[in-house]
Amino acid sequence: MDPLTQYLEQHQEHFLRQLQDTLRIPSVSAQPQHKGDVRACAEHLVQHLTRIGLTRAEVVDTAGHPVVYGEWLGAPGAPTALIYGHYDVQPVEPLELWKTPPFEPVIADGKLIARGAADDKGQVHMHLAAIEAHLAVNGRLPINVKLVIEGEEEVGSEHLEQFLRSRRAGLDADVIVVSDTSMLGPDQPALTIALRGIVYTQIEVTGPARDLHSGQFGGAVQNPANALATIIAGLKDADGRITVPGMYDRVRELSAADRASMAGIPFDERDFLHESGAPEAFGEKGYSTLERISVRPTLDVNGIWGGYIGEGSKTVLPSFAAAKVSMRLVPDQDPEQIFQAFRDHVLRLAPPGVTVKVGDHHNAAPFLTSPDHPMIRAAERALKRAWPKPPAMLREGGSIPVMATFQKTHGLPSILMGFGLHDDQVHAPNEKFSLSSFHGGTRSCAYLYEELARPAAG
DSSP states (O other): OOHHHHHHHTHHHHHHHHHHHHHHHHBBBTOOGGGHHHHHHHHHHHHHHHHHHEEEEEEEOOOSEEEEEEEEOOOOOOOOEEEEEEBOOOOOOGGGGGGOOOOEEEEEETTSSTTTTTTTHHHHHHHHHHHHHHOOEEEEEEESSEEEEOOOOGTTTTHHHHHHTTTTTTGGSSSSEOOOOSSBBBBBBBBEEEEEEEEEEEEEEEEEEEEEEHHHBTTTBOOHEHHHHHEHHTTOOSOOOOTTTTTTOOOOOOOOOHHHHHHTOOHHHHHHHHHHTTOOOOTTTTOOOHHHHHSEEEEEEEEEEEOOOSOOOOOOOOEEEEEEEEEEEEETTTTTHHHHHHHHHHHHHTTTOEEEEEEEEEOOOOEOOOTTTTHHHHHHHHHHHHSSSSSSEEEEOOHHHHHHHHHHHHHHOEEEEBBTTTSTTTTTTTTTEEHHHHHHHHHHHHHHHHHHHHHGGG
């Protein structure tokens, strides 16, 4: 065992304790009552970066939550990696569904349970541990690193682009590295070469000036809840195809090579459905489950409300109803164009007698990179060193808004090397991160820095 790997193995508990310290900070970016906690987490990370040996570490204020920036540039002539992650986390509600307190990390059955364990504090700490190990063993890193750890990823990274543009010269690099994605299984690493984009909207339907007695007014005026149901029902057809005009006009069809690559992915539909708890697969007709969750656009209602939903009965005709609707986009769909088409379609579907408003909460463009880029090949070599199986090349169904931002501000090759699992319950109660993922991911990050320094990666 080489000295670097030996250090990583011997200090696993040390790295785990450092992660647990960060997990105890409730850095929920979406909730104003946690604004101070978000800043506290940023300051905690800066102290950690300084302690492990980075030569620069600072909290950078933005118009929203702060960004943590750190760097070590002591390898002249070697490539520079811009490493991105986020320290903010999702809200924990519904709290009653958590088996343990969400900000008191617990280890059980080889899993670390806490909000943010997998998304994304655990994956950020893999890089911090890898950096610490290189500096402790060798006194230096094989490459130069610049770290951007933001506090607004879970609310759309609204202020990150301004930060990246304002510091563009100081953020120059050769490759962007992001660990905020998944593996295919506990022993099956993966590199993500594509992400879907997103458009997140809210439909608001207003009818009468106040809630009305359903006996006195029912059948005589339009019910906003009924109108909303009509709109939502019209957004897809019976085959699961989205009815928004132009939705599929720019969808990139898979090449023969793409299909062959996807066919080689060890995707188990039965396990996938078991993890979801759904009784059967459903989606756009003519496509496999793997294609539906990776290379096809989607439209889903994420929440719906209006009228009386308390115990017992209250016979009212509500004055207002609303729904949150998100769409996942694929290359080469444009989020702004899709939102405009969606908004126009919703207004056409609206029955008379109500006023409808459609708002755009946030959006992000899709991301796609070449699996044959030398930087991707370096990551492939690192994963082969760290895991018993070679990595799969994945097209992820989720969205990382910053990837589209990096494409605009930097235009660099990007390595998406993540270690979450599909049953990590990210964004849900009882989020967890497997210890095998954390420690294996730490080795992978440490090896990645070495592989990026090799001439073959240039």
